[in-house]
Amino acid sequence: TSSPILLEAVGVEKRYDKFAALAGVDLKVRAHTVHSVIGPNGAGKTTLFHMLTGTKNVSGGRIVFDGHDVTHEPDHRRVQRGMARSFQVTSLFLTLPVRENLRLAAQGTAPRHALNCWHAPLGTRSQADVVASVLARLGLERHADTPVGNLSHGQQRRLEVGMALAARPKAIFLDEPTSGMGIDDLDDMKRLIQGLKDEHTVVLIEHNMNIVMDISDTVTVMQQGRVLAEGHPHAIRSDDRVRSAYLGNM
Ligand code: ATP
Numbered sequence: 001t002s003s004p005i006l007l008e009a010v011g012v013e014k015r016y017d018k019f020a021a022l023a024g025v026d027l028k029v030r031a032h033t034v035h036s037v038i039g040p041n042g043a044g045k046t047t048l049f050h051m052l053t054g055t056k057n058v059s060g061g062r063i064v065f066d067g068h069d070v071t072h073e074p075d076h077r078r079v080q081r082g083m084a085r086s087f088q089v090t091s092l093f094l095t096l097p098v099r100e101n102l103r104l105a106a107q108g109t110a111p112r113h114a115l116n117c118w119h120a121p122l123g124t125r126s127q128a129d130v131v132a133s134v135l136a137r138l139g140l141e142r143h144a145d146t147p148v149g150n151l152s153h154g155q156q157r158r159l160e161v162g163m164a165l166a167a168r169p170k171a172i173f174l175d176e177p178t179s180g181m182g183i184d185d186l187d188d189m190k191r192l193i194q195g196l197k198d199e200h201t202v203v204l205i206e207h208n209m210n211i212v213m214d215i216s217d218t219v220t221v222m223q224q225g226r227v228l229a230e231g232h233p234h235a236i237r238s239d240d241r242v243r244s245a246y247l248g249n250m
Contacts, residue, residue, distance in 0.1 A: 002030075003030045003031045003032050003033065004030065004031050005028050005029065005030055005031070006029055006030065006031040006065065006066055006170060006171060006201050007027070007028075007029040007052065007063075007064070007065050007066075007171055007201070007203070008027065008028050008029070008063070008064045008065075009025055009026060009027040009048070009051070009052065009061065009062070009063050010026055010061055010062040010063075010064070011024045011025070011026060011060065011061035011062065012024070012025045012026075012027075012048070012051050012058055012060070012061035012062070012063065013025075013058060013059045013060035013061050014044075014047050014050075014051060014056070014058060014059050014225075015059040020225050021044050021047045021225055022044050022047055022048060022051065022059075022225045023224070023225040023226050024060075024061065024226065025044070025048060025061070025222070025225070025226065025227055026227060027048070027220060027227070027230075029171070029201060029203055029218075030201070030217070030218070031170075031201050032197050032198070032200075032201055033197065033201060033202070033217035033218060034193060034194065034196075034197060034202040034204060034215050034216050034217050034218075035201070035202065035203050035204065035216065035217065035218045035219075035220065036203075036204045036205070036206055036212045036215075036216040036218070036219045036220070037049075037203065037204065037205050037219075037220045037222060038205075038206065038207070038209070038212055038219060038220070038221055038222070039221055039222035039223050039228070039245070040223060040245060040246070042224075043222040043223050043224065043225070044222050044224070044225040044226075045205045045222055046175060046205065047225075048222070049085070049173055049175060049203075049205065051063065052083070052173065052203070053075055053078060053083055053085050053173055054070065054073060054074055054075035054077070054078045054083075055075050055085075057072075058071060065078065065081055065082075065083065065171070066081055066082060066170060068081060079167060079169075081170075082168075082169050082170030082171060083169055083170070083171050083172075083173065084164040084165070084167040084169035084171070084172050084173070085164060085172075085173040085175070086160050086161050086163065086164040086172065086173065086174050086175070086177065091160060091163065092148045092156060092159060092160065092163070093148060094147065094148050094149035095147055095148075095149060096147065096148060097144065097145045097146060097147055097148070098135070098140055098143050098144050098145070098146055098148055098151070098159060099131060099135070099144040099145060101148055101159065101163065102130075102131045102134050102135065102159075102162055102163065102166050103127060103128075103131050105162075105163040105164075105166035105167065106127045106130040106131055106134075106166040106167075107127055108167070130166055130168060131166070134162045134165050134166050135162075137162070137165065137192065137195065137196075138155075138158045138159060138161070138162045138192065139158070139188065139192075140155060140158065140159065140162070143155065152185070153180070153181070153182075153185065154181055154182070154184065154185025154188055154189070157177060157178070157181065157185065157189065158188065158189060158192055160177070161174065161177060161189075161192060161193075165196075165200075169200060170200065170201060171200065171201045171202075171203060172196065172200050172201070172202055172203070173203045173204075174193070174202065174203070174204045174205070174206075175205045176205055176206060176207060177189055177193070177204070177206070178190075178206065178208055178211060179207070186208070186211065189211075190211055190214060190215055193215055194215050197217075204216070212233065213233045213236075213237060214233075216233050217232075218230065218231065218232065219231065219232075219233050219236045221236060221239075221242050221245065223245050228241055228242060228245055229241060229242050
């Protein structure tokens, strides 16, 4: 694809004492694509997410988002610029209905979504519009009034994505949205993520290789804090260095 570059990392480093969790990572994420980051445990995927979204400071390098150098901007400023992150740990209000969870996220007052809560405030009317459109995306309209605790695991995981969507981001960062899911839920999550490309850009950490290969436009493979390979899923799948990094597990 040749859509414009929305997010770029240039030589991003993260050191913990002498250990380099990221040893100079370059990344270009094009708008309206699904860009996956894969790699063995400890490769630096989550650390890269921390750098891109501003939850931790870089030790070196530069991050440009939507034409702005955001390298030294705090996370909430980056949220205002249009980044939202969905967290691996569950962050939903289980006793409140689905709609109310999304309303709190759209309003920017869901405390456990503090990171995503700095987007421009919405009027009541447009809040309702955002909630309705997110409900439709999630396929949870029928469950709008259901307490979140009564949803299936897969529905709850989709709602976590929806909480980030309620901040109306340009780019949404998903860290293992499918972990621990059964087949049916996987298909729903895949469809949800692919459907986001019309309005958003998706940066995805994902361990399930079938999903990565199915839904990604671009795959970046990390190993030991560096980019080992980057390209179209087909090219990545047949890349010898990638195959040996995964010991043939693709
Ligand atoms: P996984 O797939 O297991 O989640 P990952 O690719 O996300 O792995 P990271 O969590 O980014 O990997 O970790 C990269 C490396 O940095 C690991 O070796 C980890 O032990 C190290 N690391 C992460 N955070 C710290 C820290 N606060 N202090 C020291 N080392 C750290």
